Amino acid sequence: MSRWEPNARGRLEQAAMELYLERGFEQTTVEEIAKRAGLTERTFFRHFADKREVLFAGQAVVQEFLVSAVADAPEAAAPMDAVGAAFEAVGALFEERRESVRRRQAVVAANAELQERELIKLATLSSAIADMLRRRGVPDPAASLAAEAGVAVFRIAFERWVSDTSPRDLPYFIRESLDELKTLLLCLRLGESPGGS
C-alpha cells in the first residue's frame, strides 16, 4: 500500500493549481486533485488538511522568512527600514516564482472566501512582525504601526505588480509604495485644520 512517491507535495500543488484555474476552486475536489497528480487521496491528506491549505501552506514559510529578516536587521536600523527591507526581500523571493505566485493570486482573486482567508493570514503576519519589533525594543504603538504599514505597502505593491505588464519587479513596487506612503505622511499637517487659511 505505502509507496514512496517522489515529490508528492509538489505534484499535488501543481495539480491543484491547474484544476483551480480550469474549473474554479469551489468546483474542484480532493479526489480530482489526487487523480490528476497520479496519487491517492490518502497521500493528499498526508500533506494538506484540505484543498484550501494547498493555497495557504506557503504563507507559514513567508511569515517565517519575514520575521527572521526583521530579527536579523542591523541593531541600528529604524523600525520602518527593518520592515521595508524584509518585505523587499520577500518581494524578490516572489519575483523568482513570478508565474506560480501570479497563478495562485488568480485563484484567490476569483473566490470571496479565499480572499477573506488571505486577509486573516495578513493580519496574523502583521502581528508576528509587530511581536518581533517589540522583541527588538520598539515600543507600542510604533511596533504595531510599522508592521501594519509594512503589510499595507506590500498588499498594494503586490496588487500593482500583479496587474502590471511591464518588466518592473515586485521589489520595485514595494519601494515605490513605501516612498509614496512617506510622501503622504510628510504632507500631513497634524493638529492644524486641514486645508486651513
Next chain:
Amino acid sequence: MSRWEPNARGRLEQAAMELYLERGFEQTTVEEIAKRAGLTERTFFRHFADKREVLFAGQAVVQEFLVSAVADAPEAAAPMDAVGAAFEAVGALFEERRESVRRRQAVVAANAELQERELIKLATLSSAIADMLRRRGVPDPAASLAAEAGVAVFRIAFERWVSDTSPRDLPYFIRESLDELKTLLLCLRLGESPGGS
C-alpha cells in the same frame, strides 16, 4: 398578530449584547434574544438577517460617515489630512457611545469568527475610502495607501483606547498613532542600506 413595537431594533440590540456578554456569542440563540427583548423571532428577522448582523449593522453607518467626511474635506486638504480628520471625527462619535462600543468590542474580541468578520469589514471600509480619494483626484497608489494607513491607524488607536483606563479619548489615540506613523516614515532611509555606516 402585527403590533407596533416601539424601538424594537434598539431593544433587540440591547438584549443581544447582554446575552452575548453573559453567555458568549456562540451560545446565544435568536429565540433567546427575542425573548429577552419581549419580542418575537419574526420581529428580530425583520430587523436583522442573523445574530451576527446585530454586531455589524452599525458598520454601514460608520462607513457612510467616513466616506462622507473624506468627500467633504476642503479641496486643498492633503489626502492623509482628509483621511485623518475623518477618522478623528468617527473617533469622537465612538467616544460619545464609549460604553456600548466597548461592550461590542468585548463580544467581538472573544470570538475568532467575529474577529475575522471585523477584518473583512475593515478591508471593505478601506476600499470605500480609497474610492472616494480617487474621486477627489488622488492617484494610485496614494489613494489606496492613504486609506490603508488610515484604517491601520484607527485599528491600533482603537485597541489602545479599549485597553486604556485613563480619561484620554479615542480622537487622542488616533492623533497619537497618526503622529507616530509619521515619525516612523520620516526615519525611513529608502534605498540606503539599513543601519549602514
